[in-house]
Amino acid sequence: xxxxxxxxxxxxxxxxxxxxxxxxxxxxxxxxxxxxxxxxxxxxxxxxxxxxxxxxxxxxxxxxxxxxxxxxxxxxxxxxxxxxxxxxxxxxxxxxxxxxxxxxxxxxxxxxxxxxxxxxxxxxxxxxxxxxxxxxxxxxxxxxxxxxxxxxxxxxxxxxxxxxxxxxxxxxxxxxxxxxxxxxxxxxxxxxxxxxxxxxxxxxxxxxxxxxxxxxxxxxxxxxxxxxxxxxxxxxxxxxxxxxxxxxxxxxxxxxxxxxxxxxxxxxxxxxxxxxxxxxxxxxxxxxxxxxxxxxxxxxxxxxxxxxxxxxxxxxxxxx
Amino acid sequence: xxxxxxxxxxxxxxxxxxxxxxxxxxxxxxxxxxxxxxxxxxxxxxxxxxxxxxxxxxxxxxxxxxxxxxxxxxxxxxxxxxxxxxxxxxxxxxxxxxxxxxxxxxxxxxxxxxxxxxxxxxxxxxxxxxxxxxxxxxxxxxxxxxxxxxxxxxxxxxxxxxxxxxxxxxxxxxxxxxxxxxxxxxxxxxxxxxxxxxxxxxxxxxxxxxxxxxxxxxxxxxxxxxxxxxxxxxxxxxxxxxxxxxxxxxxxxxxxxxxxxxxxxxxxxxxxxxxxxxxxxxxxxxxxxxxxxxxxxxxxxxxxxxxxxxxxxxxxxxxx
Numbered sequence: 001x002x003x004x005x006x007x008x009x010x011x012x013x014x015x016x017x018x019x020x021x022x023x024x025x026x027x028x029x030x031x032x033x034x035x036x037x038x039x040x041x042x043x044x045x046x047x048x049x050x051x052x053x054x055x056x057x058x059x060x061x062x063x064x065x066x067x068x069x070x071x072x073x074x075x076x077x078x079x080x081x082x083x084x085x086x087x088x089x090x091x092x093x094x095x096x097x098x099x100x101x102x103x104x105x106x107x108x109x110x111x112x113x114x115x116x117x118x119x120x121x122x123x124x125x126x127x128x129x130x131x132x133x134x135x136x137x138x139x140x141x142x143x144x145x146x147x148x149x150x151x152x153x154x155x156x157x158x159x160x161x162x163x164x165x166x167x168x169x170x171x172x173x174x175x176x177x178x179x180x181x182x183x184x185x186x187x188x189x190x191x192x193x194x195x196x197x198x199x200x201x202x203x204x205x206x207x208x209x210x211x212x213x214x215x216x217x218x219x220x221x222x223x224x225x226x227x228x229x230x231x232x233x234x235x236x237x238x239x240x241x242x243x244x245x246x247x248x249x250x251x252x253x254x255x256x257x258x259x260x261x262x263x264x265x266x267x268x269x270x271x272x273x274x275x276x277x278x279x280x281x282x283x284x285x286x287x288x289x290x291x292x293x294x295x296x297x298x299x300x301x302x303x304x305x306x307x308x309x310x311x312x313x314x315x316x317x318x319x320x
Numbered sequence: 321x322x323x324x325x326x327x328x329x330x331x332x333x334x335x336x337x338x339x340x341x342x343x344x345x346x347x348x349x350x351x352x353x354x355x356x357x358x359x360x361x362x363x364x365x366x367x368x369x370x371x372x373x374x375x376x377x378x379x380x381x382x383x384x385x386x387x388x389x390x391x392x393x394x395x396x397x398x399x400x401x402x403x404x405x406x407x408x409x410x411x412x413x414x415x416x417x418x419x420x421x422x423x424x425x426x427x428x429x430x431x432x433x434x435x436x437x438x439x440x441x442x443x444x445x446x447x448x449x450x451x452x453x454x455x456x457x458x459x460x461x462x463x464x465x466x467x468x469x470x471x472x473x474x475x476x477x478x479x480x481x482x483x484x485x486x487x488x489x490x491x492x493x494x495x496x497x498x499x500x501x502x503x504x505x506x507x508x509x510x511x512x513x514x515x516x517x518x519x520x521x522x523x524x525x526x527x528x529x530x531x532x533x534x535x536x537x538x539x540x541x542x543x544x545x546x547x548x549x550x551x552x553x554x555x556x557x558x559x560x561x562x563x564x565x566x567x568x569x570x571x572x573x574x575x576x577x578x579x580x581x582x583x584x585x586x587x588x589x590x591x592x593x594x595x596x597x598x599x600x601x602x603x604x605x606x607x608x609x610x611x612x613x614x615x616x617x618x619x620x621x622x623x624x625x626x627x628x629x630x631x632x633x634x635x636x637x638x639x640x
Contacts, residue, residue: 032467083433087426106407106470109429113403114463120440120456127449136440143434147352150426 003318006310007050009303013063017049020071024118035099035111039078042096047207048073048178050311055182055196057304062186068125069185072135073178075119080142082112087150095224131184138177145169153234156244156254163241164205167212172204195295199308202292207315209285212237213278214318216269228269231256238284242277249275289316323638326630327370329623333383337369340391344438355419355431359398362416368393368498370631375502375516377624382506388445389505392455393498395439400462402432407470415544451504458497465489473554476564476574483561484525487532492524515615519628522612527635529605532557533598534638536589548589551576558604562597569595609636 007014025036049070056066085098086108092098100108123135148166152158179200183193214223215230216239223229230237234256244250249271256268272278292312299305327334345356369390376386405418406428412418420428443455468486472478499520503513534543535550536559550557554576564570569591576588592598612632619625 027464029464029467029471031471032464083429086429107467109403109406110463110466110470114460114467116436117456117459117463121453121460124449124453124456129444129447132444132452133441136437136444139437140434140441143430143437144347144349144352146430147349147427147434150430151349151351 003045003047003311003314006314007054007307009307010050010053013053013067014046014049016063016067017046017053017070017074020067020122021074024071024075024122025115027114031103031107032111032114035103035107036115038096038102039082039099039111039115042093044074044078046074047311048077048175051175051178051200052182052185054304054308055179055188055200056186057302058183058192058196058300059186059188065126066182066185068122069131069181072119072122073174073181075115075122076135076139076142077174079112079116079119080146082108082115083146086112087146092225126185128184131181134177134181134184138173141169141173145173149235152236154236154257155234156236158236158241160238160241163236163238167205167208168201171208171211172201175204175207176200192299195298199292199295199299199312202288202295203312203315206285206288206292206312209238209281209288210315210318213239213281213285216273217278228265231269231272232258232260232265234258238281239272239277242280243272243275246275246277286316289313323365323367323631323634326634327374327627329627330370330373333373333387334366334369336383336387337366337373337390337394340387340442341394344391344395344442345435347434351423351427352431352434355423355427356435358416358422359402359419359431359435364394364398366394367631368397368495371495371498371520372502372505374624374628375499375508375520376506377622378503378512378516378620379506379508385446386502386505388442389451389501392439392442393494393501395435395442396455396459396462397494399432399436399439400466402428402435403466406432407466412545446505448504451501454497454501454504458493461489461493465493469555472556474556474577475554476556478556478561480558480561483556483558487525487528488521491528491531492521495524495527496520512619515618519612519615519619519632522608522615523632523635526605526608526612526632529558529601529608530635530638533559533601533605536593537598548585551589551592552578552580552585554578558601559592559597562600563592563595566595566597606636609633 021040022037025033025040027033027036052070052073053061053063053066081093082099085093085100086105091101098108099111123132126132145166145168149170152162152166176197177200180193180197183196188196212230215237216227218227220226231240231253240253244253252268252271256265289312293309296305296309296312341360342357345353345360347353347356372390372393373381373383373386402419405420406425411421418428419431443452446452465486465488469490472482472486496517497520500513500517503516508516532550535557536547538547540546551560560573564573572588572591576585609632613629616625616629616632
């Protein structure tokens with residue numbers, strides 16, 4: 001089943017989200033408007049808005065309130081991607097030229113800032129102070145995660161816990177916040193809010209580990225960029241950490257540097273793939289998934305719960 | 321009289337602001353903490369916090385509420401400076417190496433993001449939705465202003481209104497918002513809020529024009545960077561626009577480009593200074609100042625009003 005099919009009962013609401021996304025980034029400045037629309041139209045799974053909406057389905061769900069939070073979360077995610085592309089010097093994202101490639105780094109930085117500011121503007125429609133507290137705390141952690149990721153680049157002596165802390169900040173907390181904020185906005189019981197947060201956290205961890213695995217095993221066509229990009233850029237992900245446990249592969253990996261020959265990188269990627277590191281990584285991802293599914297069992301039965309379960313299963317098996 | 325002397329009655333509150341600034345940027349990540357502290361310790365006039373506090377003095381002033389807004393405004397200003405330095409490729413700010421010079425561009429971008437996120441976190445202590453609306457709208461305009469500034473660089477066919485719109489977004493709106501938010505936070509009457517906003521707007525316009533004049537007439541020692549930097553970077557400020565009205569100087573100015581010889585730039589700066597453009601610019605700055613002082617007359621008499629008047633006069637005469 002395709003991801004979008006799983007939440008087809010939300011279709012009309014997702015359309016409202018898409019429309020609100022476009023309306024929100026409208027800018028007087030043609031350059032800014034073009035850059036923002038370019039980003040929107042490159043697509044994306046809109047998984048954060050979906051989590052917001054599903055979280056809201058456990059309470060008093062009003063799409064015209066929910067949409068503010070759902071769109072804000074997607075915009076924050078997009079803004080962080082734009083800034084990531086500046087840092088990573090990325091030319092391609094989702095098979096499309098990045099803003100920094102199409103315009104330049106300066107435009108990309110301020111487009112990120114702008115999209116972020118627009119998301120805050122949307123959030124002012126939400127009066128619950130708790131929602132603002134959760135969101136701003138999450139954004140602080142996201143920024144700390146980004147800085148840590150830079151600091152940890154090409155640092156081959158790091159541990160599993162460094163990696164897990166990084167992906168928690170970089171990915172899992174924003175997904176956890178999406179689920180929780182949906183619930184907070186819809187005035188869901190606090191105990192359910194907390195469980196949705198935990199569900200989002202575990203799913204987010206699993207999601208990012210799968211992403212990091214796919215960077216090794218995915219094809220260029222599916223990834224929209226060449227495989228092994230993370231390692232080449234010095235991002236030490238879970239498969240790399242596991243592969244470094246192998247004494248023969250370790251000295252090969254620590255040789256990786258930014259301007260390494262493509263053939264050499266391809267050879268090291270093959271070594272990592274053959275080391276069993278992929279399988280071990282998938283096992284860790286699965287473990288988080290099981291935790292997510294366990295939490296779900298404690299939630300009241302409804303269509304949203306069933307959908308969250310489907311999405312979690314999908315994330316565990318996704319190939320893109 | 322020195323600026324700080326004018327608001328010496330706020331001294332103990334300013335100390336609380338400084339302390340809160342330091343506490344707010346504390347980061348688990350040593351790199352992030354160092355970079356943020358480096359920025360704080362480079363000083364600055366803290367003029368935005370002072371405007372917040374003075375705005376609050378027209379109403380129910382509680383420093384432990386006010387400080388959240390005052391510090392948030394200063395942090396937002398600082399975050400925008402850090403991102404500016406990335407864009408301008410600046411090595412020096414306030415006589416200190418910039419974050420991008422001391423670390424690198426990637427660290428600078430995320431330090432800006434981080435400081436900004438921390439300011440939002442502080443703002444969650446303020447429950448009045450109007451405060452959040454004003455702030456987020458201002459930040460959107462700030463970002464639009466930044467993008468417009470990039471777009472308008474080295475564009476010699478622009479008009480006075482382009483310049484005025486740019487400095488409005490870049491500077492005046494944030495100062496206007498500082499005055500207004502102080503008032504909003506202290507539950508000041510709406511009519512007084514609006515007048516404080518207008519006062520801040522006019523002062524901000526005057527302030528930025530003076531800044532742009534000082535970039536031509538200031539000494540390197542006072543500016544903390546070589547004179548004429550704006551023009552060299554393609555920022556067409558008011559003195560440049562006035563000088564271009566002179567048919568003999570016009571063709572010299574449009575030759576300016578990024579890698580121009582320093583002697584050549586120095587010669588063009590001299591031409592601009594001798595063209596009468598500085599005096600004309602100062603006259604415009606003064607006109608905004610008069611408007612600011614006129615608005616003040618409509619406000620209830622108190623110490624804050626007197627201080628706002630002193631600061632406005634100071635801004636009109638400042639040499640740094």
